[in-house]
Amino acid sequence: MKTALITGITGQDGSYLAELLLEKGYMVHGIKRRSSSFNTQRIDHLYIDQHESHVNFKLHYGDLTDSTNIIRIIQEVQPDEIYNLGAMSHVKVSFDSPEYVANVDGIGTLRILEAVRILGLEKKTRIYQASTSELYGGLEENKNEQGFYDENSPFYPRSPYGVAKIYGFWITKNYREAYNMYACNGVLFNHESPRRGETFVTRKITMATAAIVLGKQERLYLGNLNALRDWGHAKDYVEAMWRILQQDVAEDYVIATGVTTSVRDFVRLAFAEVGVTLRFEGEAESEQAIVERVDKELFVQKVGDNAEQRISELIGKTVVCIDPKYYRPTEVDLLIGDPTKSKTKLGWVPEYDLAGLVKDMVSSDLKIVKKESYNSQWEHIVG
Numbered sequence: 001m002k003t004a005l006i007t008g009i010t011g012q013d014g015s016y017l018a019e020l021l022l023e024k025g026y027m028v029h030g031i032k033r034r035s036s037s038f039n040t041q042r043i044d045h046l047y048i049d050q051h052e053s054h055v056n057f058k059l060h061y062g063d064l065t066d067s068t069n070i071i072r073i074i075q076e077v078q079p080d081e082i083y084n085l086g087a088m089s090h091v092k093v094s095f096d097s098p099e100y101v102a103n104v105d106g107i108g109t110l111r112i113l114e115a116v117r118i119l120g121l122e123k124k125t126r127i128y129q130a131s132t133s134e135l136y137g138g139l140e141e142n143k144n145e146q147g148f149y150d151e152n153s154p155f156y157p158r159s160p161y162g163v164a165k166i167y168g169f170w171i172t173k174n175y176r177e178a179y180n181m182y183a184c185n186g187v188l189f190n191h192e193s194p195r196r197g198e199t200f201v202t203r204k205i206t207m208a209t210a211a212i213v214l215g216k217q218e219r220l221y222l223g224n225l226n227a228l229r230d231w232g233h234a235k236d237y238v239e240a241m242w243r244i245l246q247q248d249v250a251e252d253y254v255i256a257t258g259v260t261t262s263v264r265d266f267v268r269l270a271f272a273e274v275g276v277t278l279r280f281e282g283e284a285e286s287e288q289a290i291v292e293r294v295d296k297e298l299f300v301q302k303v304g305d306n307a308e309q310r311i312s313e314l315i316g317k318t319v320v321c322i323d324p325k326y327y328r329p330t331e332v333d334l335l336i337g338d339p340t341k342s343k344t345k346l347g348w349v350p351e352y353d354l355a356g357l358v359k360d361m362v363s364s365d366l367k368i369v370k371k372e373s374y375n376s377q378w379e380h381i382v383g
């Protein structure tokens with residue numbers, strides 16, 4: 001039985017990766033940082049009574065800012081594989097707390113690598129580092145001849161998050177070269193799911209779509225609608241992480257779909273999922289989306305009771321507006337990745353396309369928002 005240690009186990013990717021590794025028969029350990037309320041919703045379904053004899057999933061309190069704690073956990077667990085997914089992962093928030101982000105996302109990576117070295121586990125333990133397409137910064141001139149970012153494209157990060165992650169990328173590569181460690185970067189483009197944090201744009205949109213059609217939210221406020229992203233499904237992307245650590249030779253890989261879509265079109269697709277057609281009007285900060293048509297049959301099928309009345313309330317209503325507070329001081333305008341290497345060398349084949357992703361997210365959010373207790377008021381605080 002192989003043993004894996006996952007940092008960031010309570011996050012979107014950590015939860016899907018834990019599921020995948022448990023299915024593959026791994027003993028899975030996760031590092032969870034202490035918080036005043038227990039935030040294990042994404043992994044609660046994996047809970048196993050720790051007194052049972054067949055415990056194959058265990059949580060440890062820890063924090064990527066605490067070297068001694070990282071060393072102690074790695075010593076105790078003696079992992080065959082470490083997946084370093086822990087990070088302050090919100091690009092906009094990284095402008096608010098840049099020093100913390102440097103510590104966790106940058107130096108945190110060093111702490112993992114150094115712990116493995118201090119403990120003499122260089123030969124035993126393989127390390128996956130969660131690198132990101134934010135490293136590229138979206139510079140047009142840095143794309144390859146086919147118009148994609150690939151493993152050889154230069155980096156130009158545009159946020160404190162991107163700058164911290166570039167340290168994580170290079171220190172991982174350096175430890176591989178300096179100490180012959182099996183340490184790899186997965187340079188993953190955006191990946192989403194029903195478990196995506198609510199302040200990332202896709203989830204913010206699918207939650208709001210559900211809440212607006214169900215009459216629980218008036219309007220969705222967004223920032224830059226023109227940004228273009230290469231969006232995949234997190235379930236597919238954790239499979240790629242695992243494959244990266246199963247190769248004969250440690251290398252870095254780009255994981256992407258090769259398709260890019262604007263935030264505006266993602267909004268269109270989410271509303272179209274429940275039969276609502278939007279019309280975008282106006283320029284820049286005064287741009288808005290108005291409900292033009294509703295496909296009654298689809299709306300009734302997806303949204304359910306009380307549809308007639310809700311449809312008449314929605315027609316002509318402005319449901320999306322711009323709030324400039326969501327603009328970033330420096331923006332990554334366009335991301336599109338080249339998955340050729342991961343497809344050929346890793347044999348990685350994603351199951352979901354964008355339409356499948358939107359469908360999965362919207363239908364999950366409709367279920368959540370239909371619950372009595374749903375309350376969206378915090379959505380406007382960050383994002």
Ligand code: NDP
Nearest residue numbers: 008010011012013063064085086087089130132188190191
């Ligand atoms: P999430 O934000 O959903 O999860 C981040 C995880 O890191 C959470 O478990 C969080 O804990 C944990 N964490 C945050 N700070 C610390 C800390 N100081 N010590 C220990 N753990 C900490 O991110 P994703 O699952 O979406 O992403 C996983 C990784 O992949 C991240 O490193 C992200 O930067 C990177 N990435 C993500 C992409 C994406 O599109 N999703 C694309 C490319 C890279 P808590 O629950 O307590 O907050």
Ligand code: GDR
Nearest residue numbers: 089091132133189190199200201202222223224227326383
């Ligand atoms: P990103 O994801 O910054 O690409 O980082 P996010 O979903 O936050 O933004 C994507 C694009 O949408 C624009 N946008 C908004 N974004 C948010 N969050 N809220 C809004 O209201 C809004 N309006 C428009 C943004 O400006 C941006 O252009 C994600 C994270 O998961 C990182 O950790 C990861 O490394 C990268 O993806 C790849």
